[in-house]
Amino acid sequence: MARQTFFRTERDLKTLTKLLKVGDVVYSVADIETRMSPWEDKQLYSTHRITGWSGLTRQWIVDGSSWTVATLLHQGGVYTEPPAGMRAMSTPGPQVAGPLPAGQEFGRDLDDAELARLEGRVAADRVQHRKDGRGLKGHKSKWF
Template sequence: MANKHYVTERDLKELNRKLKVGDRVYGVVSIEQSMSPWEDSQLYVERTVTSRSWITGQWMVDGTMSVADMVHTGGAYLQPPAGMRNLAGPGPQVAGPLPAGQEHDRTLNESELTYLEGRVATATRNDASAGRGRSGSRWW
């Protein structure tokens, strides 16, 4: 069965007849590319039908948003849209560990190694002094 895209008022009425508490509804979210160019332009979000609004009678998703709002702001699906990634899922990996021996683009000289070792020692001292439980150190 094809995944129907609910976008009109007639679709909303049909969707309201099909849904029940606990069903999952999927919506499409557009991502601003200027802030995160590595991200996909559209992702889907998964929401759970929790109750009916006592004022409007519309189904509510996650307790705060109605299904009508989802339909009016981009549409709703009953199955995840094909070819899209879940917003709550892991993002694309834009960097990763380099192969062993290729961590740096050149060999580090003695002064750079000394500097890095000093940074590690300072961080270790700061971590040790941040601990609680020493005499005179109270968290309240």
């Protein structure tokens, strides 16, 4: 099949219905929410295999479920080849954590101002931790 993209019109759906057959693979694109995971790609594609024909809806069934090609079409388009420049949902995402190579733990040396700020944060956390622990180490709690 030539690379074609079908969007949300009835004409596109009719054309797509005529081109597909059982065993073909189609691709749909999903928008990913990146507020909680800003390292994730904004769009990923999914792979769907045509597994049958529904006489009730007169549409191709995908992945042996109640989903049809029309459902995918109305969610953002159907591609007959993998979209260029996009990562599949089934592939691992970019690595954002983990051990760095030895000798490259930091990209640069920390200056005195940054060290002082970090030490101040550690000291403030220790004070807050002591305050949170009051009443638990043999002292009477104000709340009980």
